[in-house]
Amino acid sequence: MKAAMSLLLIMLLIFSCNSKTEKKPDESAVELSKVTTKTQLEGAWELVGYYNYMDNKVTDSFSTSIGYRQVKMYTPTKVMWSKHIPRDSTEWFGYGSYTVDGNELTEILEYGSEMMSKIIEEKKEFKHELIINGDSFSQIEIDEDGNRIYAENYKRIE
Template sequence: MKFIFFFISLIVLSACNEAKKPDNSVTPEVPEDQALKLNGTWEMVGYYNYVDNKVTDSFQPHLGQRQVKMYTDQKVMWSKNVPSDSTEWFGYGSYKANENELIEILEYGSEMMRRIIEEKQEFKYELVLEKNKFSQIEVDDDGNRLYSENYKRIE
């Protein structure tokens, strides 16, 4: 009888462990040598608008909208899902980053991005990189901040 009770308990515990889903709100562990690199997967969590280089307003993506970027040592790929719009948004290319600058050079993308890439392939941003978050900030020709996309590390 004890054996049956033990066996059933073991099955229940095993089933509970399999039902656990990954929690994306938990900050992933990042090896120290990767902590201040873009390598990894990032999800956009919001935007900032700037006036006179100060944040004047911030907002989050609309409900259901997601934008994810993935960086390797030399390549970047991003996709954006906007459920209320049938337009596809994604891009792929290479990038360069240093302590305070991110340059993405896109090779191809979705139809809408292809039109943009035909006019402009290189996108320069001010980069603010921390261990598990980063901001890419659009600046004007005079170096004034305009807006930023803010990301958190998800892997």
């Protein structure tokens, strides 16, 4: 019995000294998972047309001109866009961050082309109503009374 008690005491001592180290989640993996959470806007989009509104109803729609291109690219937190107008040597692009809150898209531009930088000096934050429908979306400009003015309509290209 003395041997059994000694063996039991030794085993208790061994198990009590074997402290389990709790595996903590790798903080960089947690941050990476936050960053790689795909948003509905993530990807590349090309402008295909516009809507004009009156009394919150579409009154006119038109496609982009031949050769005109405007592309937006969204990562989980950043946006960049560029515009090419064939007969215009002015460069147009902008870069910044964005958020989507329900049906509101907010883009906060940090810098842009020479022409866009002049606009950014006056206004950095651009809010739009957002309507996403699969591989297309519309960002709608709203006036100070909450009425729709015009929309830019995009299709997913990647």
